[in-house]
Amino acid sequence: MSHAASPVLVIHGGAGVIKREMSPAKEKAVRAALTRALQNGYAQLKAGKTAVDAVTTAITVLEDDANFNAGKGSVFTHDGKNELDAAIMDGSTLAAGSVAGVHRVKNPILLARAVMEKSQHVMLVGDGAEEFARSVGIELVDPSYFHTEERWQQLQKALKEDAEHSRHSDVETAKHFGTVGAVALDAQGHLAAGTSTGGMNDKRWGRVGDSPIIGAGTYANDGCAVSGTGWGEYYIRTVAAHEICMRVTQMRVPLQRAAAEVINQEIPSMGGNGGAIAVDDEGHITMPFNTDGMYRGWIGADGVPHVALYGDENDGTAEPLPATSSSID
Template sequence: MNVLRPLCAALLLFATVPAPAAEAPGTLLVIHGGAGLQREGTSEADEAALRAAITLALRRGHAELAAGKPALDAVTAAITVLEDDPHFNAGKGAVFTHDGRNELDASLMDGATRMAGAVAGVHDVKNPILLAREVMQHSPHVMMAGAGAEAFARERGVEQVDPSYFRTERRWQQLQRALKEDAAGQAHAEPEVAKHFGTVGALALDGEGHLAAGTSTGGMTDKRYGRIGDSPIIGAGTYANDRCAVSGTGWGEFYIRVSAAHEICARMAYLDETPVQAGEAVINREIPALGGDGGAIVLSADGQVAMPFNTEGMARGWIGADGVPHVALYSDEALGLPGEAAPAP
């Protein structure tokens, strides 16, 4: 009897049995409310408001994912909540320019298609992230700025408001202090990173395994000459493809110079780095080496999350398929990430 024949048959049968599919990571939403948060000058009431806003944004975005909606819907829903909250430097809480105006920037990218939309320097658009989505989905362009973007908002029926809507006393007083220092030829007492604090961003992984990223900001206090930072620039402040999504927050000039968001995704693709490794390399080594600072959130298609930052605090949070929000503000707060064991109380 040929003993090899049944052995070969067994091997052939084994070879035809498909390998078990990798378990899907489930839906995820990751949010930041800006690096540069400092305990000094931040009241307990402010901290509670920040935590509540991040939690609400997580819940709103999660509701979209739980309903089977795409990652883009979750990102825009979450960012809209933060744009409507005056505690963040985006939308309602935007900082003032040198000329006493509010100039708003935002961008959005769909990782599955690499479609993107962005707006810069708008003054009367209530939720710039929604206009960025209109640019992406209903125009042949990627970025629009100023009056042209506002005209497009009118055409598309995106809500516009009187510019006075964006005025908050806290931001106005920040500008007044900066103007006095300008007039006296003094260096600004407020740390550079604090001038950028409050930019908001969100990343989502939907039930189809698709990623999306978005970022929204009011820029920097006392900025001049129509300055634009990284937030509305695809590849600098926002980027998403089929395996990686990033939203940044920090000193925009440096994020632009290193194409920070795309650089993180490139390191993951070409060096096979994890989100933690790639985020650490770009945010905590490359940017500081040039003189900048800030933070970012990173999400991979297999559900890995990183939240690198090099300031005292960065408002941040995530929520998985179980619908439980996880929120932290400062660097010394334990915030377990998806797949990690819960931090000890």
């Protein structure tokens, strides 16, 4: 493992149906939020703070922005509620914390971190997670805080399609996407990963996706950190984040290839899709996805935030993009 590393922070704001029909105002707001998350998270790294601090800070920015399906901008369940999930993992110790199905937690990533640091557990759900939040002083809000008109209308459209048994529109596809995440390498050479989501639009029965499941949507060890975004059921079945890290640390597969094999080959071969962000202990990064686009960004030694949204957009990485960012037929 490297020491005296050059800090790196990589973030995502979800993969999926991200096309250039987006309004200029929305695009500007999304880019600004991603940039702010990068700058705030990287400031932690520059100040000598941990990768966990950087990940938490960056994700909190995105949870507070209604343009992302996490925190404030979370989608609605079939019953018209918001059920939020999050996880964080410290690669240097394998400590982890996660929460699922919470309704009142303003920043689920902060609660996930509290579970990791202030409880003997890894995963708390629902009412119990919120009771724990109260006990450790994590901010709770009225559920109406999460109500945004855009998400409410997305639910109404999905409910209409449910009634019409329509299963082939962008709305149906988009149900499975919308997550925010971050991975970081700090100056001590330690890695961390975190993910937060409102889950799947129109979800039922307390469905939980991959984001709060350690190893599926979120994983970090001493050589690799991954946060995923995509069709959660497939990320759970492939244990995608853990699989990428095992290829890197145990099989010595280069990070970019390891991530591409899982995200752009293994998951699509089963019928799923999505993307991920990853960083290794040498500061290599990769952001593979096989959807129209993925909100993504990174910041490294030069302190300049790089942000990209669309599939045909160069996201500023030095590595060639076609190997990781092209669509899978």
